[in-house]
Amino acid sequence: MxxxxxxxxxxxxxxxxxxxxxxxxxxxxxxxxxxxxxxxxxxxxxxxxxxxxxxxxxxxxxxxxxxxxxxxxxxxxxxxxxxxxxxxxxxxxxxxxxxxxxxxxxxxxxxxxxxxxxxxxxxxxxxxxxxxxxxxxxxxxxxxxxxxIYNDSNEALDKEVLLLVEDSKSGYQFFSKACKQGECVSVEGNSQFVGRIEDAEENKKVIVIADGAAFGAYVAKVTTIAKSRKDVMLYFPESFEWLILKSGVIGIKDLDAILAEPEKYIESKEFFSWERYFTDLLITATADDSIKKYDKSQLKPYYIEGKNKDAIIAVLPEELRKIMG
Amino acid sequence: MLRIYFGEKEDVMHGPSWFRFNYDEEWLADPFVEEMMTDIDKSHYKGGQLIESDVLGPIPPEKLSGGLQTLICIYKRPDLVFNATSCGENCAKWLIEIGRREDITVNLRYYMPFDDCGDIEIEILNENIKVTNAKDYMHEALKYV
CATH class of the missing domain: 3.40.50 (Rossmann fold)
Incomplete structure (x- = not known):
């Protein structure tokens, strides 16, 4: 449907x-x-x-x-x-x-x-x-x-940050290159966020970036621990692929309409979550282009360098943009 | 004292269905039950089988919320273990209060915060650890849900 x-x-x-x-x-x-x-x-x-x-x-x-x-x-x-x-x-x-x-x-x-x-x-x-x-x-x-019930939370990123991302592949590769005010760490699995936030050094601000489209089972625990620490920023974009699509660095017919109302295009029988749809859309759109070809396991330089990197960063919330470059 | 076992557990009672078929009418007239009923369900016991709900109008006890039904069961039958997952976060302070009055054991399958419940004393049965503040409780509870 x-x-x-x-x-x-x-x-x-x-x-x-x-x-x-x-x-x-x-x-x-x-x-x-x-x-x-x-x-x-x-x-x-x-x-x-x-x-x-x-x-x-x-x-x-x-x-x-x-x-x-x-x-x-x-x-x-x-x-x-x-x-x-x-x-x-x-x-x-x-x-x-x-x-x-x-x-x-x-x-x-x-x-x-x-x-x-x-x-x-x-x-x-x-x-x-x-x-x-x-x-x-x-x-x-x-x-x-x-x-x-659950929303992103903002935090003034006025000191060294510890940026936690779920995956160890494309998203991690991008953010570890883009983050200029601290360390980016892959927690390697949604269930690991709580422990990593608990263990984070007190003198650092913690940022959590997770694929919102599939993070529902974990969001209560992460939000709870984030509130207790009081200096954790939570950002849940649909997925890293959604960020790339939203940035406009890949031309796809009707992309603005798709991103405005994905539910009109995503058949539930074909895609278990919207995250999978956005990944499929990006892989299909770049399959025939050796420079742009999207591979989750190894992000091409096309996405990590120059104006394309800046365009992806521009999609992020304002506080996050300040620590990226 | 309140004892909690987190996660899936067998032989725990499902509060709403247990209540529906086993409650005693006299439980409803208990002032403590009336207090919980007013706070959680915005409802008031009128006698017999009649409860007046601000939202639903006159209702029978079977139409009380699943959370309140479960709390009443926990309070009135401390010899049984109920699944308190039926209780929302607005039941937390009442669960703590029941634990101050009776020795109770419940099963929880989500993280219920006890942040604004005053002094707490909870035994977490998964590891037989006793916690006496909300922060320690949080660190322990999050391991199991």
Missing amino acids: KNKHHVVVESKRLKYEFDIKRNITVIQGDSASGKTTLLDLLGTHSRFGKESGISLQSDVPCVVFGGDAGLWKTILEAYQDSIVFIDEDYQFIYSKDFAELVQASSNYFVLITRQPLYNLPYSVQEIYGIRTTGKYHYPEQVYHEFYR
Whole structure:
């Protein structure tokens, strides 16, 4: 499935309105914010239709997984081109088998859970809480909306920095060359960030750059440790390939439109995460050009030198630009 | 005292479903439960099976939030181990408070911060370590979630 899907589900007293635009969305947050009630509304509408007194506006079917957890695979494989909501009570959502199903599915999945889903590459941008706005007293209708829980954080980089990047390949090769105010280190795996931040010397400011498109399972831990240290800057671009594409150093037809609304171009069945789409787009676009040919394991000089390097740096947040050159 | 086992664990109770089929009506009239109900669910016990929610109007106990249902189970049945992952961060101070009143053991599968909960005393069962401040708790807990 492609595209952003606007969903409005409404009863006399409750209204939820939100957009779903990637194959995996996670809802978490405080107790009593309305997560289970949202599933109750959608599940009841799915069962009884408009006769339930619940109205649903969506251009694709919205279904709630229920029933026998032992048959989850059979049931989920029956859905096509739908938004499937699943509550945290189902332990299968943490399994590798479920990740494999999601990878090959034409559905978008909305998972309600606080527990990290380490087998799924979900985006830090698609982790939401639910909040109420406006009037708040029964019997008036209460309006619920989604809000992003995790965001980039800024930090004045006024002293030596320790720049931590996840990969040991192209991203590391770029940032280790570009960073002029300290050391760039590859942590070699998302699960290593917490330990490296904890161990960082106190006299250095720490910068974390990770591929936001697939960092969802790790963002809570990294944000927690970053807050405790108080001098950590977090930057989660979609991926390093996204930075290259955004910089304009590679000419691709309709690139501005693609980057403005990737969901219109990314088929969930083909790409497990947006990170993989951007990598594929870059590799395909440069395949026939020996100078620009993008190879994740060995970044060509084309990207690391001169005005092209400056163009990639120009995509970064202002504070980061100051320490690059 | 509050004891926590982090990560996947067998034989722990799922609070919301346990509550739904096993709660005692008298639990709801407990002043401490009423305090939690007001704070977390913005709801008020009216007697019998009736609860008045600011958002949903009149509701039965089965419609309380999964987090509150789990906290009530933890408080009223300290002999059982419940999965406190059903409890959001707004339940943290109440979990600490229950631990001050009863010896309880819970399972957690996400990092629940206890930053604004006053004095804490938690035993982390994965390594049988006792922590008494939020920072030590964080360093230990992040190893397991």
